[in-house]
Amino acid sequence: xxxxxxxxxxxxxxxxxxxxxxxxxxxxxxxxxxxxxxxxxxxxxxxxxxxxxxxxxxxxxxxxxxxxxxxxxxxxxxxxxxxxxxxxxxxxxxxxxxxxxxxxxxxxxxxxxxxxxxxxxxxxxxxxxxxxxxxxxxxxxxxxxxxxxxxxxxxxxxxxxxxxxxxxxxxxxxxxxxxxxxxxxxxxxxxxxxxxxxxxxxxxxxxxxxxxxxxxxxxxxxxxxxxxxxxxxxxxxxxxxxxxxxxxxxxxxxxxxxxxxxxxxxxxxxxxxxxxxxxxxxxxxxxxxxxxxxxxxxxxxxxxxxxxxxxxxxx
Amino acid sequence: xxxxxxxxxxxxxxxxxxxxxxxxxxxxxxxxxxxxxxxxxxxxxxxxxxxxxxxxxxxxxxxxxxxxxxxxxxxxxxxxxxxxxxxxxxxxxxxxxxxxxxxxxxxxxxxxxxxxxxxxxxxxxxxxxxxxxxxxxxxxxxxxxxxxxxxxxxxxxxxxxxxxxxxxxxxxxxxxxxxxxxxxxxxxxxxxxxxxxxxxxxxxxxxxxxxxxxxxxxxxxxxxxxxxxxxxxxxxxxxxxxxxxxxxxxx
Numbered sequence: 001x002x003x004x005x006x007x008x009x010x011x012x013x014x015x016x017x018x019x020x021x022x023x024x025x026x027x028x029x030x031x032x033x034x035x036x037x038x039x040x041x042x043x044x045x046x047x048x049x050x051x052x053x054x055x056x057x058x059x060x061x062x063x064x065x066x067x068x069x070x071x072x073x074x075x076x077x078x079x080x081x082x083x084x085x086x087x088x089x090x091x092x093x094x095x096x097x098x099x100x101x102x103x104x105x106x107x108x109x110x111x112x113x114x115x116x117x118x119x120x121x122x123x124x125x126x127x128x129x130x131x132x133x134x135x136x137x138x139x140x141x142x143x144x145x146x147x148x149x150x151x152x153x154x155x156x157x158x159x160x161x162x163x164x165x166x167x168x169x170x171x172x173x174x175x176x177x178x179x180x181x182x183x184x185x186x187x188x189x190x191x192x193x194x195x196x197x198x199x200x201x202x203x204x205x206x207x208x209x210x211x212x213x214x215x216x217x218x219x220x221x222x223x224x225x226x227x228x229x230x231x232x233x234x235x236x237x238x239x240x241x242x243x244x245x246x247x248x249x250x251x252x253x254x255x256x257x258x259x260x261x262x263x264x265x266x267x268x269x270x271x272x273x274x275x276x277x278x279x280x281x282x283x284x285x286x287x288x289x290x291x292x293x294x295x296x297x298x299x300x301x302x303x304x305x306x307x308x309x310x311x312x313x314x315x
Numbered sequence: 316x317x318x319x320x321x322x323x324x325x326x327x328x329x330x331x332x333x334x335x336x337x338x339x340x341x342x343x344x345x346x347x348x349x350x351x352x353x354x355x356x357x358x359x360x361x362x363x364x365x366x367x368x369x370x371x372x373x374x375x376x377x378x379x380x381x382x383x384x385x386x387x388x389x390x391x392x393x394x395x396x397x398x399x400x401x402x403x404x405x406x407x408x409x410x411x412x413x414x415x416x417x418x419x420x421x422x423x424x425x426x427x428x429x430x431x432x433x434x435x436x437x438x439x440x441x442x443x444x445x446x447x448x449x450x451x452x453x454x455x456x457x458x459x460x461x462x463x464x465x466x467x468x469x470x471x472x473x474x475x476x477x478x479x480x481x482x483x484x485x486x487x488x489x490x491x492x493x494x495x496x497x498x499x500x501x502x503x504x505x506x507x508x509x510x511x512x513x514x515x516x517x518x519x520x521x522x523x524x525x526x527x528x529x530x531x532x533x534x535x536x537x538x539x540x541x542x543x544x545x546x547x548x549x550x551x552x553x554x555x556x557x558x559x560x561x562x563x564x565x566x
Contacts, residue, residue, distance in 0.1 A: 048407040051563050074409035084400030086325075088332035100321040101408045145404065 001026050001153055001183040002047065007056035009042050016042040017207040020056070024200075026152075029179040031198035031215075032187040033298075035306050039207040040187040041081055044157050047185070048078040061152055074103060077146030077182075081157040083138050087131030091122055091141055094130060095148055102149035116144040119174070135162045143174070154178065156186040160193065172197055191298040201298070203305050210305045218301045228265040230277055231257070231290035239263060242284065246276050260289060319414045326392075326422025336426065339387045343380060343430055350376035351437045367441055368450035371434075372459045372532040378525070382470075382496050386488040388426055389474025392419045393559065397482035402562075416556045420475050427467045431460070454534030462531035465544040466524055470495045472551035479558045499524045 002024040009016045017039035024030045034040050046053050047060065049069045058065045063072040086094060095113045104112050117123055120140040125133060130141060139159065146154055159175065160168045168190070176197050178184060188194060194201055195215050203211040203218075211218055232239065239261050240252045248271040255262040267273055274291055281288050330336040354370040357363075363370070371377065396402040405415065438449040438456075450456055470491075477491035478484075502523020505516045520526055527540045 045403075050403055050407050070409045070411070073407060076407070078404070078407045080400070080403045080407070082400065084403055086329070086401055087399075088329065097321060097325050098404075098408065101318060101410060103318070103409060106317075142404075 001028070002030075002058070002060055002185060004043075004047075004058045005056055007043070007046065007058055008054050009039075009046060009051075010054045015207055017204075020204075020207075020209055022202055022209060022212055024183060024185055026183055027179070028200060029175070029184045029186070029198045031194035031201040032185060032204065033189075033191070033194060033201060033302060034187075034204035038204045038306075040204060041157055043204070044078075044155050044185070044187065045080075048076060048080075048155055049073045050078075074149075075152050077149060077151035077154045079142045079146040079154075079156045079159060081161070083142035085130045085138060085141060087129065089130055090127055091130060091133075092117070092126045094141065095144055098145045099148045104149050112148050112150070116147045119147065120144040121170070136164065136167045139163060139167075139171070143171070147178070152183060154182050154184045154186075156184065158187055158189070160188060160190060168193070191302060195298050203302060205306045211301070215298055218298065219295075227294040228267055228273060228277065229290060229292050229294060230263040230265065230281075231260050231288070232263070232281060233259055233287040233289075234261055234284070235286065237284055237286070239286075242280060243277065246273055246280065248273050318410050319418055322410065322414060322418035323422055323425075326418055327425050329391075330388075330422070330426045333391075335387065335391065339384060340430060343384055344433055346376065346380040347371075347434055348437070350374060350380070351434075355441065366449065366451045366455065368438060368455055368459065369532050371437070372462075372528055373525075378499065381466075382492070382499050384427075384430065385467075385470040385474045385495050386477075386492040388423050388430075389471055389478050389491055390484045390488040391478070392423060392475055393479040394482050394484045394487045397562075398484070412560055413556060416475070416479075416552065416559055420472060420552060420555075423471045423474070424468060427471060428464075431463060450534075452534050454536075455532060458531035458534045458536055459528070461536065462528050462540070465541060466528070468548045469544045469551070470498070472548045472555065473498070475555045476551050476558065479555050502526050 002022075004020050004022050007020040008018050020039075020043060032040050032043070042051075045051050047058055047065055049065050049072055052066050060072040061075045063075070065072045089097070092113060095116065096109055099109045099112055100106075117126055120143050122137070122140055122144055125137055130138065133141065139162065143156070143159060146156065156175070160171050163171060172193055175184060175186065179197070179199075186198075198215065200212070200214055201218060202209055230243070234242075240254050240263060243249060243252050243263055243265060248268045249265050250268060251266040253264045255264070265273070272293065274293060277291060278288070280286075281291075351367075351371055353376065354374060355367060358365075358367065358370065365373075393402075396405060406412075441447075441449045473494050474487075474491040477494065478487040480490065481487050502519055502525045505511055505519050511519070521539065522543065527537075530537055531540070
């Protein structure tokens, strides 16, 4: 659906993205991750036909986003970051306008606009001026706009930014459902979101793709896969000393909660040391309150990838 | 065509959704109404060789109001879209740059025409009360309103260009106000500077909006200004189109 080859964009004096290569297949939900300024918005704007790339090519459904911009744009629903909207229009009026602009046939406009208002929960504000809407509703208007022409591809730039937790959950559900019929490329900062919704993830950092895989594979790849948390009363024992001796444990940090000691262990990936810890505790007569393995999250992957090269000279 | 029409409707509605439309309408009717009243009272005091209609389109108050309305109408056209960021959803919809530029220009023109319609009432009321013709002939009305349309198209296209160059509406207004004022009063140079040569004097006469209005408001339809203003409008819109496209490379 999306094909990006050697895409590079240079602004005056700096390179926003360099040599991006990726593909998004039909029906995929692709998550686009990266720190602020990594080049996510730039990439999405190029794909949406808003600005041309310096070099390289990108195509949507086989249409080059620059050479055949109109055809590419008519197959796409784009929701820009911060959702700029005409504040002087009413919700229904705006969606009618956008539907007509995107070439929805005249007799289908009312039906389509009705559908997306229903889908995005805009019924109760349909007659309001967009300027008076809360952030959450503006976001939904932007989403409804992206959906109104039933595009094959949705490009959503930070669709959940500025929403409260309930709204985030609603939008996430909505995106998951949309993924059944549409191909979606979405960028976000909220990592659990990506784990829950996306079939594949691209991590972009300083304008380059650092990783592109399924969330599960990415979790498998990282070095510090797991961690174990132990809470115990160790009596006279130091605790940390003994725990460090277990093979596979790399690092132990200790916190104190009144009488209880809380040990956080970093363990080599693929190892489960909990059984050994239990045996150790039993042998040393420690009282155990918690013994749990923390699953590595996409956050760990993200932090590892985007912090590992901090010592490098910036681009 | 449907997309152009959709864009046009949104532009025209945009005017009437914002307070600017009503403020411009009120300001303009106030000033032009005052101009009309002054002219009539002035002509009441002594015999004049002009008709009321001719006087209305050829006096200082009219000129003052005239050059001021264009920046007010055009300053928001592109600058506001750039400022609010709404240019992004607009230009990622499948619309052509040219459609957007023309829709904005025609939208401004529609509002400009709406602005002038009430002034026809002045003449109707004058004739109703005084039982005298306000103009010497019907052609004089056609001429003056045709010249209003031609000048309007040219100056609105200048305003479009100013608005596409910046995201700040005030800057757009200042650029277009300066440009339009200079263009409009270009013909006055021959009066101010006495040592201009005959050739320059002729040339200034060809481009003088004030002289054109003088001719047309007597009902004389000269085709030279038609060609001048239509071609200048096309030229300004071409520049606007080019400047609008350049946003892609300046980003």
